Amino acid sequence: xxxxxxxxxxxxxxxxxxxxxxxxxxxxxxxxxxxxxxxxxxxxxxxxxxxxxxxxxxxxxxxxxx
Amino acid sequence: xxxxxxxxxxxxxxxxxxxxxxxxxxxxxxxxxxxxxxxxxxxxxxxxxxxxxxxxxxxxxxxxxxxxxxxxxxxxxxxxxxxxxxxxxxxxxxxxxxxxxxxxxxxxxxxxxxxxxxxxxxxxxxxxxxxxxxxxxxxxxxxxxxxxxxxxxxxxxxxxxxxxxxxxxxxxxxxxxxxxxxxxxxxxxxxxxxxxxxxxxxxxxxxxxxxxxxxxxxxxxxxxxxxxxxxxxxxxxxxxxxxxxxxxxxxxxxxx
Numbered sequence: 547x548x549x550x551x552x553x554x555x556x557x558x559x560x561x562x563x564x565x566x567x568x569x570x571x572x573x574x575x576x577x578x579x580x581x582x583x584x585x586x587x588x589x590x591x592x593x594x595x596x597x598x599x600x601x602x603x604x605x606x607x608x609x610x611x612x
Numbered sequence: 613x614x615x616x617x618x619x620x621x622x623x624x625x626x627x628x629x630x631x632x633x634x635x636x637x638x639x640x641x642x643x644x645x646x647x648x649x650x651x652x653x654x655x656x657x658x659x660x661x662x663x664x665x666x667x668x669x670x671x672x673x674x675x676x677x678x679x680x681x682x683x684x685x686x687x688x689x690x691x692x693x694x695x696x697x698x699x700x701x702x703x704x705x706x707x708x709x710x711x712x713x714x715x716x717x718x719x720x721x722x723x724x725x726x727x728x729x730x731x732x733x734x735x736x737x738x739x740x741x742x743x744x745x746x747x748x749x750x751x752x753x754x755x756x757x758x759x760x761x762x763x764x765x766x767x768x769x770x771x772x773x774x775x776x777x778x779x780x781x782x783x784x785x786x787x788x789x790x791x792x793x794x795x796x797x798x799x800x801x802x803x804x805x806x807x808x809x810x811x812x813x814x815x816x817x818x819x820x821x822x823x824x825x826x827x828x829x830x831x832x833x834x835x836x837x838x839x840x841x842x843x844x845x846x847x848x849x850x851x852x853x854x855x856x857x858x859x860x861x862x863x864x865x866x867x868x
Binding site for chain 2: 551552553554556571572576577578579580581584586588589604605606607608609610611612
């Protein structure tokens with residue numbers, strides 16, 4: 547299935563959960579926050595939140611800023 | 613040291629807060645933060661780079677274990693965007709102390725006070741501790757304090773301009789009216805600007821570009837540390853009165 551992560555299309559296996567996406571993106575998920583269709587998915591719910599075709603996700607982290 | 617800066621119940625020895633943008637590298641940033649003696653740093657929240665998600669990370673150089681991270685809303689032009697950003701920041705870091713800024717236009721980055729006040733109210737209702745970037749308008753500063761902001765942070769001059777404190781009278785009025793810390797945020801160009809902010813009675817200074825864009829950022833960070841301490845000490849010591857004519861420092865009696 548296809549979802550959109552930070553605006554770009556990304557192929558994930560059917561039935562993938564948020565935790566699968568995180569594992570695919572990084573080995574070190576500290577300091578990352580995820581929004582699914584504009585709702586925050588808390589870290590404690592990554593493992594139980596399933597994704598579906600066309601979902602829009604934002605994956606953000608802290609960077610330098612003033 | 614008993615002269616602590618207290619923000620939202622947390623105590624800080626340093627009155628200098630620094631940004632983490634515009635540095636050559638996060639490593640240089642870390643060195644500057646240490647030279648500045650800072651205990652609190654502002655940070656931004658941005659999309660993870662999906663093509664290289666494991667690129668150099670701020671937190672590996674400027675650790676949130678060592679420094680209080682103050683997530684900002686730089687780049688937000690509406691209250692809704694700012695609230696959304698800070699909710700994500702709270703999820704990313706687990707902290708509720710934040711720096712709110714809602715800007716009006718790209719050219720001046722001047723704060724939009726109507727949107728700022730509206731965002732501050734929404735965030736406070738949602739349990740955030742809000743340090744707020746604002747114009748040097750004493751009326752809005754009071755409204756933000758009454759809304760429950762834990763620090764009022766008026767600009768000295770425009771973000772990144774290095775033009776120093778353009779309206780010391782207003783900064784002083786804000787300081788006199790406030791019962792929460794007042795921190796000059798934006799505009800500081802060099803050490804004397806930081807000292808001036810502190811001599812006006814401000815509780816702290818927040819700066820980014822003055823250090824990051826100095827020819828030697830680490831040395832400038834050190835200069836700013838001294839300037840903030842000097843300005844604070846001078847304010848607490850109480851300056852002498854201004855006089856129109858000379859007043860000799862050596863005794864007149866006993867002159868040959």
